[in-house]
Amino acid sequence: MVATRAYIFFGLNAVRILSIVSLILVFASSIFVMVTDIEAVNSFESAKQSGNVTAQDLVDCEYIESGAFFWAIINRLLIIFQVVILILSEIGWPSSFFDRFFPVLGSGFGLGALGIFQGLIGAAVLSQHVDDFTLVSAFFLFVLGCINMFIGLIFRESAKSRRSITSWREDAKNVLPTTNQPPVSHLNLNRSASSSSGQSFTSSTMNEEKSSDLGEFGAGRSSSRAGYGFGRQGEKAAGLKGFLISKPLETLPRYAARPTTAPSQSSRSPSPQPQFSSSGTAI
Template sequence: MVTKKGYTFLALNAVRALSIIALLLLFASSIVTMVQDVKSVNAFIVAGKADPNIRVAEGNSTDVDCISTDTDYIDGSTVPNQPAGAFWAVLNRLLIIFQVIVLIMSEVGWPAAFFSRFFPILGNEFGLGALGVIQCLLGAAVLSHHVDEFSLVSAFFLFSIGCLNILLGLIYRESAKTRRAPKAWREQYQDVLPTTAPLGPPRALVMASTGSSAAWEREKEGADASRSGSLSSQKSGMGFGRQGEKAALARGYTLTRPGETLPRYAPKPTVTVRDSTVSYAESETVA
């Protein structure tokens, strides 16, 4: 039966799977949008050479400008109609792709040491709040431009997952990534599984014949008597007196007595030497 921790584990991993899917969709849509922007810029440059109303900057084919005031973006692209607009548009898509790759690696959890050292907010010691904030920023950056339907759906989906990750981060805080880790699922049932003790070597099975039933009964009675005797001997000990010493010597144990020592706090013995000359003088006076 799945416990509360099990449902939490499944729910958090389901959100992680949706987060990875949303990041992959944004990755694909960014590449598609970047290719369309490059094609639109090239077509705009070709049209500028044929139409005198469109001016192309000299020395840089990607730096385009338009005299017409009713065009803010290059037709069919997300490139703004301003100096170096194509450069910043392509750089924006490349940065989005790089951030998406980093977030996917963070969701997968590899390499954990890299994120713990260089990106701690995406490591295992932090929750899902920072991840959700970055996803919302990426989604808002794409939704703030006029994009196609594929990019629009991908960005909106990622923004929704980012809001959900922020909510989960506020609920579980720094323990969110620990709760969804497969290691936590194994530790949940670690105490439930029975512990098996190491078994000894297999005992030989002796089959007795039908004619030796009496011997079998006598052997069984002897085993019961020896078992009861061993139990009684375990329950009643000989103590540490003379009887215990005799019982130990009878079983083949050797008893050794420790050497006599003084405790550490005892004073050292001092030797007093009598003055022989004084005692000799006293003996002469008495005589």
């Protein structure tokens, strides 16, 4: 279980690193294309002022004359802004800002929305006539967007929590117990095991005693040979068969201590004194 969780953690973070790299490449390529477009416009305006513009140049740079150049620059600026937002979302900073103003990019949502945004940016760049570096960067971003959408369908909102480093550390602390305090679960298991073993031992002992008593006094035998014990029923049954049960005489036990001192003189009864007559003879 821990190995599977570790594989998922490292796999999601590898996709995150590749996603950040692709966004950085698109950021750099957008700036490069924007600078190239500005230089092309400046060179066209300078050639136009000098009168060196041919008819073919006017056809090739028709978007400059129609004012489409302005919207091309706005497009590049919006792509750069979106790429910066997505990079911050992948880093996870500031998380409170995204949770409040961009919830789909916050911690409460998965990677599906992020993949959709990456796919839209990549398709928008690939639909234009640009250099090879920009095309490769946009295609790389589009592929990563598809992967993030697939991961979002699998893990849904738990994808970001599974790849979070802070949550990984917290889970590791919960898994590994500290040395100062033993895990409560082990104590409970030991107590429950000891109590259950004690109960089972007590129940088995009581069952053995009951079985021995039943076997001794005949209660466990068949109905035809049932015994009556030493109670009134047993005495009655013995009387019907002609047996008499006499009670034993109450005697002192052999180990009773004998008195060591003789009775005192005061406790003895006084003997009668002899009486004499006038002649001196005893009466």
